[in-house]
Amino acid sequence: MTDANVAAFDEFLHGWIIRQRNYLDELLSAQQQQQELDDSDRRNLLNRVLYHYGQYYEEKSKIAHQNILLLFSPPWFSSLERAFLWVAGFKPGLTFQLVNKTLEDLSEDQRQRLSELKQETKMKERELNDELAKVHESMAGLPLVDMIRSHGRVCLSRSFMAEEGTVPSTVKETLENLVTNADTLRTETALRVVQMLKPAQVLNFFVAVAQLQLKIRSLGLDKDAQSENQG
Secondary structure, three states: OHHHHHHHHHHHHHHHHHHHHHHHHHHHHHHHOOOOOOHHHHHHHHHHHHHHHHHHHHHHHHHHHHOHHHHHOOOOOOHHHHHOOOOOOOOOOHHHHHHHHHOOOOOHHHHHHHHHHHHHHHHHHHHHHHHHHHHHHHOOOOOOOOOEOHHHOEOOOHHHHHOHHHOOHHHHHHHHHHHHHHHHHHHHHHHHHHHHOOHHHHHHHHHHHHHHHHHHHHHHHHHHHHHHHHO
């Protein structure tokens, strides 16, 4: 079952990444034609990009229900991508880093609202970290030495993955709920940020998100390939 789940998601991710590159090309083209771009065309593109991300989380939720442990050490990611994982995904606070780095035309009102949302998000991140710590404490007798790392980052060892049957169903359910809540925080944070931005700013933000993700994936795959060749 696990092999089938991995193969299915790996195939989905391969197609999703291809579409991600295509969307980045569209976003860059729209970015270069900001003055001539029709508002309806811009909205259409941004809505399609949002739907694209929604598809990812829909497929991810299926994997979470089938085998939640896979999401904590996903074999479809490179070692570099896995190093960025926080509760089986990116840390919501990364959204604010990208906005501040990418958008230089934020108004004072936007900066204030973003700052308030950032503090709210940090508080929710801490709550999820506390829940993860409780899970870790409850499983002290199992081989989970590396389960929780700094800042709530989670990584399940391959030996633990091989002993899936040793994990109580109640713990799996707890982990699934944690990932669901973390994904909700990720998506809600991004959507609330988008709602605070002007259409042109959203366009620039989506460009930055896609470029960062694709860059990390490319670097990670290259690094893993080099390591395998050296080994």
